[in-house]
Amino acid sequence: MSTATAPARSHRRPGGGPLRRHAGALLGLAAWATGLFFFLPVAWMVLTSFHSEPDAATNPPAITAHLTLDGYREFFGTSTGTSPWPALANSATAAVASTALVLALAIPAAYALSIKPVRKWSDVLFFFLSTKMLPAVAGLLPIYLAAKNIGLLDNIWLMTVLYTAMNLPIAVWMMRSFLAEIPVSILEAAAIDGAGLLTVFRKIITPIAAPGIAATSLICFIFSWNEMLFARVLTGIRSTTAPVFLTGFVTSQGLFLAQVCAAAVAVSLPVLIAGFAAQDRLVQGLSLGAVK
Structure with a gap:
């Protein structure tokens, strides 16, 4: 009579062996x-x-x-008479207005490409992505000549339109990935109850996709706030932005390191404050759809 030998059970601790613990450390x-x-x-x-x-x-x-605090006094113009407030106001105007325009255009486009997909939606997404393949400096001269001919040089609203066009492709891609995670059954139930498109956007899509909207808006705000190439060429005295204003601390007399560092800290504060204010939403938005 043969006897079956039961397989030996291995007793392993839940935390793994010493090698795994050392690797984690x-x-x-x-x-x-x-x-x-x-x-x-x-x-x-x-x-x-x-x-x-x-x-x-x-x-x-x-x-x-x-x-x-001498560096900050120099930056805020208490000793030189050059105030950074107009440049900061121009940057805030262009960044906030362009971010609002990007969201107003990207959310409906992402809705059409995810929840209500159009024909050849992948080709549409590739077209949006292809607009980011052209180096920015390659389009600088045509934009400068067009702005000069229509009299929009040194105009902050021209920068707002440019920042909107620059950030719209990435915003559409991001918002599509966020909206694609919304269950279609919720939208179908709302349609059965008689909710219109605007009601669906206001009461269903916006609350669910709020983390994604916060992440997209913060990234667009940062890109607009930090842009310097077009602002350097297309703006002058009235519409200069904060990054362009920073370059004024590099003079023929040399680089004033303390002043530049103070100016960089002051210009970075709005972005840091916005990031900390939207920290929870930003983490939720960037991780949306990562775990099923």
């Missing part, structure tokens, strides 16, 4: 080291902005040097 340390590697230049810029120009120009830099 090493990955954690690597993540922290990578984060510090990218954070240190920012921290160094902030610290340098509170130094005087002689201390900021020393080599090696003086970490324990006396802290001062």
Whole structure:
């Protein structure tokens, strides 16, 4: 009579072996080291902005040097008479207005390409993506000549239209991926109850896709706020933007490092504040659809 031998059971701890735990710890340390590697230049810029120009120009830099607000005083024009507020207002106007226009155009387009797909919708998406393949400098001269002929040079609304056109393709791609995650059954139930398209947008699509809308709007705002190539060529005195204003600190007398760092910190604050304000929505939007 043969006896069946039961297979031996392996008793493994849920946490894995020592090798796996050490690998997890090493990955954690690597993540922290990578984060510090990218954070240190920012921290160094902030610290340098509170130094005087002689201390900021020393080599090696003086970490324990006396802290001062002279760089910020220079930036805000209390000693030079050059105020950054018009440039900051122009950047805010162009960034906010273009982001609003992008969302107003991208959400209906993404709805047509995801929830109510049109014929050859993949070709439409490829067309949107192909508009980003042309280098920006290649279209600079035609845009400059067109703006000159119609009298729109040094006009902030021209920059608003350009930023809208530049950010619209990526916004359509992002919003389509977000709207594609909305269950069609919810929309069909709303249609059976007699809800119109505007009601569906206002009460169903917008609340569900709010994280994606926040992520898209923040990215478009950052791209518009940081753009400098077209602003440098197409704007002048009245419509200069904040990135162009920063270049004014590089003069024939040299690079004023403390002033540049103070200006960079001040110009970066609106983007940082917007990012922290929309942090929860941004994380939800960027991870939307990642886990089924």
